[in-house]
Amino acid sequence: MVVLSSATSMRTKKTKAVGIPVVDLSLDRSTVSELIVKACEDYGFFKVINHGVPSGTISRLEDAGVRFFDKEAGDKQRAGPATPFGYGLKNIGLNGDKGELEYLLFHTNPFSIAERSKSISNNPQNFSCAANDYVESVRELASEILELMAEGLWFPDKYVFSRLITDTQSDSVLRFNHYPTVKNREPCSYKDDDHRIGFGEHSDPQILTILRSNDVAGLEICLHDGFWVPVPPDPTQFYVIIGDALQVLTNGRFTSVRHRALANSSSRNSRMSIMYFAAPPVNATIGPLHELVSPENPSLYKPFTWGDYKKAAYSLRLGDCRLDLFKLHPTNDQKFPLFS
Numbered sequence: 352m353v354v355l356s357s358a359t360s361m362r363t364k365k366t367k368a369v370g371i372p373v374v375d376l377s378l379d380r381s382t383v384s385e386l387i388v389k390a391c392e393d394y395g396f397f398k399v400i401n402h403g404v405p406s407g408t409i410s411r412l413e414d415a416g417v418r419f420f421d422k423e424a425g426d427k428q429r430a431g432p433a434t435p436f437g438y439g440l441k442n443i444g445l446n447g448d449k450g451e452l453e454y455l456l457f458h459t460n461p462f463s464i465a466e467r468s469k470s471i472s473n474n475p476q477n478f479s480c481a482a483n484d485y486v487e488s489v490r491e492l493a494s495e496i497l498e499l500m501a502e503g504l505w506f507p508d509k510y511v512f513s514r515l516i517t518d519t520q521s522d523s524v525l526r527f528n529h530y531p532t533v534k535n536r537e538p539c540s541y542k543d544d545d546h547r548i549g550f551g552e553h554s555d556p557q558i559l560t561i562l563r564s565n566d567v568a569g570l571e572i573c574l575h576d577g578f579w580v581p582v583p584p585d586p587t588q589f590y591v592i593i594g595d596a597l598q599v600l601t602n603g604r605f606t607s608v609r610h611r612a613l614a615n616s617s618s619r620n621s622r623m624s625i626m627y628f629a630a631p632p633v634n635a636t637i638g639p640l641h642e643l644v645s646p647e648n649p650s651l652y653k654p655f656t657w658g659d660y661k662k663a664a665y666s667l668r669l670g671d672c673r674l675d676l677f678k679l680h681p682t683n684d685q686k687f688p689l690f691s
């Protein structure tokens with residue numbers, strides 16, 4: 352099954368119809384694992400339905416997010432500035448990236464969530480309960496998807512990816528993005544020719560991202576041929592985004608999809624998205640798995656720890672191609688020198 356959408360080329364501004372893959376997790380296991388592998392190879396992105404995350408778990412966290420962003424500016428600032436965790440307004444990361452949004456970023460460790468909740472909610476226990484329940488459910492969903500991927504790739508160890516994110520030391524993070532509504536003639540400095548940039552073009556550094564939004568559009572993914580495809584919002588389902596670390600683990604067989612969020616919305620409502628970024632522990636080694644390396648497919652990346660990768664990511668701008676730093680066979684058009 353696919354969701355039909357119309358893609359636009361950045362260069363020629365031409366459009367074409369594209370089907371974003373939809374994976375029904377209630378189908379038989381071997382069909383699901385095949386569909387997932389195909390979607391990861393073709394798009395690095397897909398939608399999952401029949402995902403098993405209880406609707407109450409989703410709505411409790413959604414309501415908590417709405418209550419926070421509805422607060423007065425001064426109250427929200429008490430949870431900021433984001434360094435990188437906390438409340439951020441218009442600044443993304445620490446290197447000058449800007450966007451038409453406000454956000455909350457958390458480490459998913461329950462102690463960090465409990466601590467942050469104090470400056471976020473008048474009822475911190477309620478907030479941390481909602482966040483912990485959500486994290487637990489989407490972590491389960493993410494591990495199930497990673498196990499299906501390993502099965503689809505015929506790996507003897509189906510936990511080879513999932514154990515990285517279920518480890519108690521996992522460095523996974525949770526993010527809420529809120530893109531305010533835009534009145535037509537309102538000036539905006541974060542703009543290219545056609546778009547107000549909510550969250551600029553980038554790939555996610557982690558293993559994979561589980562994204563959910565309310566019913567306001569904005570997310571777009573970039574296809575291998577450079578066409579941008581709008582992703583129809585669906586509050587009851589999740590989108591899965593392949594991250595850089597999974598691109599390396601699969602030796603480039605899966606690619607981390609570049610994506611962005613536009614704040615052009617003509618909708619009367621503002622977009623709110625919630626992302627779970629599934630990451631390994633800081634000291635875990637990330638490198639191409641030997642099953643995917645052969646004389647015909649030599650290793651494309653040198654191994655690194657997740658800590659090294661995060662350090663590189665945080666020293667660069669949002670849109671930079673961080674993986675180039677770890678390539679074993681750099682091409683001439685490469686933007687950065689190799690780390691020594």
Ligand SMILES: C=C1C[C@]23C[C@@]1(O)CC[C@H]2[C@@]12CC[C@H](O)[C@@](C)(C(=O)O1)[C@H]2[C@@H]3C(=O)O
Nearest residue numbers: 435443444448555556664665666667668669
């Ligand atoms: C500009 C930046 C923000 C970011 C860290 C970085 O230096 C480059 C990667 C960015 C990103 C994108 C995906 C996630 O939203 C995020 C939390 C992540 O892990 O990498 C953000 C970082 C951030 O906002 O701190």
Ligand SMILES: O=C(O)CCC(=O)C(=O)O
Nearest residue numbers: 526528550570612624626
């Ligand atoms: O808000 C969205 O829809 C996407 C945001 C995103 O890509 C991110 O936070 O990494």
Ligand SMILES: [Fe+2]
Nearest residue numbers: 553554555610
């Ligand atoms: Fe992202």
